[in-house]
Amino acid sequence: MLKIVNRDKSKCTLFGFQEGIYRFRLNVTDDGGLWGSDDAYIILIRSKNEAPIAKAKDLSITFPANVAFLNGSESSDDAGIVRWLWTAHDDVPACIPGCHTFQIFLGSSRVEPVAILTGLIPGTFLFDLTVWDHSDAMNVTTVALTVSVGILHLQSVEIYLKKQFGEFTYRAKNKLEEQLSATLSSQIEETNNVIIIFSSISEDSSTGRIRIVFRAEYVNIAFVQSDNLSLIVNDNLYGY
Numbered sequence: 001m002l003k004i005v006n007r008d009k010s011k012c013t014l015f016g017f018q019e020g021i022y023r024f025r026l027n028v029t030d031d032g033g034l035w036g037s038d039d040a041y042i043i044l045i046r047s048k049n050e051a052p053i054a055k056a057k058d059l060s061i062t063f064p065a066n067v068a069f070l071n072g073s074e075s076s077d078d079a080g081i082v083r084w085l086w087t088a089h090d091d092v093p094a095c096i097p098g099c100h101t102f103q104i105f106l107g108s109s110r111v112e113p114v115a116i117l118t119g120l121i122p123g124t125f126l127f128d129l130t131v132w133d134h135s136d137a138m139n140v141t142t143v144a145l146t147v148s149v150g151i152l153h154l155q156s157v158e159i160y161l162k163k164q165f166g167e168f169t170y171r172a173k174n175k176l177e178e179q180l181s182a183t184l185s186s187q188i189e190e191t192n193n194v195i196i197i198f199s200s201i202s203e204d205s206s207t208g209r210i211r212i213v214f215r216a217e218y219v220n221i222a223f224v225q226s227d228n229l230s231l232i233v234n235d236n237l238y239g240y
Contacts, residue, residue, distance in 0.1 A: 003015040003016050014042075019045065021042070021043050022041065022042040022044070023039055023041050024040045024042070025039050026039075026040065049079070049135045050078045050137075051133070051137040051138065052075060052131045052133045055076070056072040056143045057074075058143055059143070060146040061146075061148070062148045062149070063120075063148065064156060064200065064215075066120055067106075068145055068147070069117075070114065070127060072084065072086075072115070073113040077131070080133065080134065081133060082134055083131065083132040085111055085129070086105060086109070086115040086127055086129055088125070092126070115129075122148060122149050123146075124144055125146075125147075126142055127143045127145060128140055129143060152199075152215060156213050156214060156215040157213070157215065160210065161176075163210050164210075165202075168210050176212075180194075185218075188218060194216050196215075196216055197214060198212060198213070
């Protein structure tokens with residue numbers, strides 16, 4: 001609806017235009033009661049719509065980071081973007097071994113400017129970002145996500161606990177952290193305090209066990225284990 005502000009002044013402001021032809025009449029009156037009028041026309045024509053521009057930068061992350069953010073918020077349009085869609089290429093893994101369930105896009109981020117990805121594995125993977133404007137014009141760009149194995153991941157240890165995943169509380173986690181720290185501290189003569197850093201706590205779908213990946217540090221020196229070290233920890237060893 002068209003709205004006129006300051007319609008009784010020499011200058012007014014108009015809001016709510018739509019495409020079309022508008023005629024306005026100005027009436028003026030002096031102190032002696034004499035008056036005059038004049039008409040003015042405004043012609044509003046819809047300009048040619050410009051397609052939006054999808055824009056997102058390639059991303060590289062390093063394990064033990066296990067969440068990636070693909071940022072398409074720099075995409076632009078002359079009238080504003082109204083719809084976003086992230087799509088994984090066909091060769092992106094649809095399932096991660098050892099995970100009970102897998103959803104590569106977290107929550108509703110698949111249809112938002114920033115996509116949040118989980119369940120990552122090493123490699124380079126391609127994703128398409130498609131954006132639409134009010135006129136349903138669209139544009140697509142491709143983003144490369146590169147996941148690398150870093151030194152911290154190589155220095156990590158993987159253990160499995162015979163315990164239901166939903167029963168592993170913060171209390172149990174803190175207790176395990178204290179016991180791991182005490183055990184390692186007793187084996188390292190150079191220190192009496194080992195810091196345990198958990199990088200992943202998940203459920204192994206094939207066995208139902210809790211899978212925990214952690215690394216240990218002391219005096220800013222990483223505690224190095226053999227690559228791909230995997231331990232099976234029974235319930236009694238750490239009091240579970």
